Amino acid sequence: MRVAIVGRGLMxxxxxxxxxxxxxxxxxxxxxEPAEKRTHRGVFxxxxxxxRITRKNATDPYWAEVSIASIARYAEIEAESGIGFFEERGxxxxxxxxxxxxxxxxxxxxALSIECEALDRAALRARFPFFAFPDDWAALYEPTxxxxxxxxxxxxxxxxxxxxxxxxxxxEPAVGIEETKGGVAVxxxxxxxxxxxxxxxxxxxxxxxxxxxxxxxxxARTVALFEVTEAEARRLAAMPSLVFRWSRKGDPYLLPxxxxxxxxxxxxxxxxxxxxxxxxxxxxxxWFRSGGNPEVRDFLEEAYRELMPDIRIERVTMDACVTTxxxxxxxxxxxxxxxxxxxxxxxxxxxxxxxxxxxRGALALLEELEDAT
Numbered sequence: 486m487r488v489a490i491v492g493r494g495l496m497x498x499x500x501x502x503x504x505x506x507x508x509x510x511x512x513x514x515x516x517x518e519p520a521e522k523r524t525h526r527g528v529f530x531x532x533x534x535x536x537r538i539t540r541k542n543a544t545d546p547y548w549a550e551v552s553i554a555s556i557a558r559y560a561e562i563e564a565e566s567g568i569g570f571f572e573e574r575g576x577x578x579x580x581x582x583x584x585x586x587x588x589x590x591x592x593x594x595x596a597l598s599i600e601c602e603a604l605d606r607a608a609l610r611a612r613f614p615f616f617a618f619p620d621d622w623a624a625l626y627e628p629t630x631x632x633x634x635x636x637x638x639x640x641x642x643x644x645x646x647x648x649x650x651x652x653x654x655x656x657e658p659a660v661g662i663e664e665t666k667g668g669v670a671v672x673x674x675x676x677x678x679x680x681x682x683x684x685x686x687x688x689x690x691x692x693x694x695x696x697x698x699x700x701x702x703x704x705a706r707t708v709a710l711f712e713v714t715e716a717e718a719r720r721l722a723a724m725p726s727l728v729f730r731w732s733r734k735g736d737p738y739l740l741p742x743x744x745x746x747x748x749x750x751x752x753x754x755x756x757x758x759x760x761x762x763x764x765x766x767x768x769x770x771x772w773f774r775s776g777g778n779p780e781v782r783d784f785l786e787e788a789y790r791e792l793m794p795d796i797r798i799e800r801v802t803m804d805a806c807v808t809t810x811x812x813x814x815x816x817x818x819x820x821x822x823x824x825x826x827x828x829x830x831x832x833x834x835x836x837x838x839x840x841x842x843x844x845r846g847a848l849a850l851l852e853e854l855e856d857a858t
Contacts, residue, residue, distance in 0.1 A: 497686035498643035499843025505650035540576035574632030575725035
């Protein structure tokens with residue numbers, strides 16, 4: 486079957502790999518990363534990033550299950566593509582003992598028998614002395630099969646693996662899709678891609694590509710990037726990825742030092758205190774070109790210095806991101822018509838588990854998915 490995947494992001498590239506491996510004729514449609522985001526006038530994506538948390542445990546069993554399935558295939562994807570994207574650095578969920586975050590994380594961990602080390606305050610202080618956690622905090626720590634991934638290299642790996650299986654790459658943004666008498670037509674700036682069926686996995690642009698009334702909620706996000714020296718990065722070699730519940734407004738997440746394409750080592754902290762909605766492609770473009778909100782950057786820097794007071798920061802920068810949310814907090818994966826399916830809505834948690842979400846999108850396109858959630 487000739488299938489078009491509309492969206493060369495995390496879910497779309499994953500779906501392309503799975504469909505190509507299954508022997509289908511795949512056309513993967515989506516633009517390359519812009520050379521300069523501040524002046525780019527085309528579409529954007531949120532996977533242009535080097536640091537994303539990956540872990541099995543979660544506060545919801547659904548997200549844990551799809552993460553477990555995806556992480557189990559990381560080595561396969563790297564081998565098929567020749568592109569590495571996963572660093573095993575460990576991951577931790579931390580918060581007040583008895584608080585809602587830790588209660589939910591423990592419930593998921595027990596339900597799915599996820600291997601974690603339970604750490605009390607004394608164990609946290611001994612194991613990770615660079616964190617200044619409050620005295621009433623505890624944590625669940627995953628030492629293996631967790632850490633961080635490069636989102637952009639994961640997309641590159643999925644794309645290359647699909648290409649090696651015969652997939653065609655059309656490096657253009659899709660501007661629309663319609664059903665025809667014999668299949669579907671995907672319109673791009675360079676022409677029309679014809680296929681028997683299509684999976685729309687266009688992230689924040691999904692509603693726009695489908696031409697439907699807004700269904701997804703798009704939140705503008707600012708991430709703070711703390712540049713450190715290579716010596717400081719070595720000092721923090723044991724630092725895991727971290728999700729925590731802050732006493733003040735917000736649920737931040739923290740990455741250990743990651744080397745970026747320019748050679749600099751940066752620690753990334755995200756977690757906006759308030760949601761800012763984006764309601765049009767024009768607003769999305771303006772947001773990415775802005776590079777983020779300086780007030781949120783300063784808010785995050787204050788949190789970071791409180792959490793790691795002895796950190797030696799060389800420079801603080803920021804970047805803009807967008808998270809795509811569905812009404813129920815789970816991905817939208819399913820068929821919209823006999824020829825068109827959709828896979829979208831990472832809900833701020835989709836990078837690490839995108840291979841499984843893309844696989845389920847592929848199954849939906851083939852009418853083989855019984856239950857997306």
